[in-house]
Amino acid sequence: MRALELFKNAFGFCFVKLLNIQPIPEGFFPYLHASPGRDNWGNQGVLRHDLPFFKAEVDFLPKSLDALVLTSDLQGVVVEADQRRLLGEALPEFLAMFLRLEMKLNPEKVGIVLAGDFFATLESRGGLDDVRPVWRTFRRYFRWVTGVGGNHDDFGVDLDALPAFRREPGIFYLKNEEVALDGLRIGGISGVAGDNGKHMRIPEDQFAAMLKRRIDRRPDLLLLHQNPFHHSTPHKGGQFVTAALQKAPAQLLVCGHAIWEQALIQMENAAQVLNVGERVVILVKQTTS
Numbered sequence: 516m517r518a519l520e521l522f523k524n525a526f527g528f529c530f531v532k533l534l535n536i537q538p539i540p541e542g543f544f545p546y547l548h549a550s551p552g553r554d555n556w557g558n559q560g561v562l563r564h565d566l567p568f569f570k571a572e573v574d575f576l577p578k579s580l581d582a583l584v585l586t587s588d589l590q591g592v593v594v595e596a597d598q599r600r601l602l603g604e605a606l607p608e609f610l611a612m613f614l615r616l617e618m619k620l621n622p623e624k625v626g627i628v629l630a631g632d633f634f635a636t637l638e639s640r641g642g643l644d645d646v647r648p649v650w651r652t653f654r655r656y657f658r659w660v661t662g663v664g665g666n667h668d669d670f671g672v673d674l675d676a677l678p679a680f681r682r683e684p685g686i687f688y689l690k691n692e693e694v695a696l697d698g699l700r701i702g703g704i705s706g707v708a709g710d711n712g713k714h715m716r717i718p719e720d721q722f723a724a725m726l727k728r729r730i731d732r733r734p735d736l737l738l739l740h741q742n743p744f745h746h747s748t749p750h751k752g753g754q755f756v757t758a759a760l761q762k763a764p765a766q767l768l769v770c771g772h773a774i775w776e777q778a779l780i781q782m783e784n785a786a787q788v789l790n791v792g793e794r795v796v797i798l799v800k801q802t803t804s
């Protein structure tokens with residue numbers, strides 16, 4: 516394992532590879548979310564759900580990191596003492612405690628990777644608003660936070676709000692760029708494909724060109740909110756992402772947006788897609804016996 520680490524550090528273009536992934540039975544976090552549709556009187560229903568935690572082993576993580584935590588599509592609310600908070604604001608304190616007590620991991624050595632869509636209300640599905648409090652709360656408990664914006668995420672209404680947010684310590688927002696954190700190169704593109712002019716939409720041909728440039732740099736981890744195509748969610752598109760991955764052997768893509776029952780997809784060319792929508796995935800380096 517030491518030789519692999521030296522090799523990856525020396526050549527600097529290898530990818531993180533997932534070796535396995537499994538649910539953590541005692542790892543979950545309850546929240547509320549708006550139900551699909553309304554009742555006969557037009558009232559919005561509210562459902563309770565448990566956000567599941569998964570553990571995944573990878574072949575390589577920098578020595579300075581105990582783990583990476585990846586998540587997206589936390590479109591729920593937590594109500595405590597009549598106070599409502601976004602699920603993504605309520606989760607980090609519990610998650611830090613869980614990692615420390617149950618997994619013996621130091622949150623100060625855990626990086627957070629957010630794949631978009633962290634706004635929700637209980638009055639309706641969807642919505643769009645400021646998710647900076649979610650990112651900042653993760654940052655308060657962990658080493659650093661990087662991520663991409665989803666189509667339900669806003670980062671402040673003022674023109675200088677996002678640039679100012681990007682200057683905050685420990686916050687690494689990826690619009691269409693790459694960042695190196697603890698030696699790990701993460702390339703990301705915010706938004707989803709679409710030409711309807713809505714928030715965070717990028718025409719598909721432009722998105723495909725941006726994606727090619729990101730993949731050509733061969734990041735350790737490629738991060739999108741947009742998912743590749745999957746037969747269970749054909750309405751979410753993503754064929755152009757699948758096509759790009761087919762030309763990128765062994766590339767790891769982390770995405771959200773479409774919610775899949777299956778977290779990990781292995782492609783024929785050894786590219787991997789980890790969909791972290793409505794789940795928390797804790798990546799740790801494979802333990803050697």
Ligand SMILES: [Fe+2]
Pocket residue numbers: 632665666667707740771772773
């Ligand atoms: Fe989305």
